[in-house]
Amino acid sequence: GKVDFLKVGCGDTTIIRTAYDTFLVDCYEIENYIHLLPSNKNIKALFVTHQHYDHFIGMEYLKDHGYIIDYLIYSPYERR
Numbered sequence: 001g002k003v004d005f006l007k008v009g010c011g012d013t014t015i016i017r018t019a020y021d022t023f024l025v026d027c028y029e030i031e032n033y034i035h036l037l038p039s040n041k042n043i044k045a046l047f048v049t050h051q052h053y054d055h056f057i058g059m060e061y062l063k064d065h066g067y068i069i070d071y072l073i074y075s076p077y078e079r080r
Contacts, residue, residue, distance in 0.1 A: 001016065001017055001019070002017045003015070003016050004016075004017075004033075004036055006029075006033060012026060012028070013026050013027055013028050013029065013030060013033065013058070014026065015033065015036050015037070017036070021044035022038045022043050022044060023043070023044055023045045023047070024043055024045070024046045024047065025047045025049065026047070026048060026049055026054075026055040026056070026058075027048075027056065027057070028054045028055060028057060028058055029058065030058035030061055031058065031061045037067070041065075041066050041067045041068060042068050042070070043067055043068065043070070045069070045070060046059070046062075046069050046071070046072050046073070047073045047074070048072070048074035048075075049075070050075060051075070056074075
């Protein structure tokens with residue numbers, strides 16, 4: 001597999017790619033890294049580390065562009 005740690009400004013984004021699946025940890029500015037996303041537009045899981053917009057705002061882009069996220073994992077607790 002391959003892990004890409006992306007410094008994207010406010011929040012970070014990590015893309016984990018295996019031979020079969022792609023996982024995201026946070027998704028800020030994900031639209032700038034579509035070349036690292038699967039061409040079948042299927043993301044196995046998205047882990048949102050905490051509830052600041054810069055860690056989940058890329059979900060809107062993914063939804064609007066036809067990506068499927070099998071599992072959304074996030075903390076129900078508000079981070080201060």
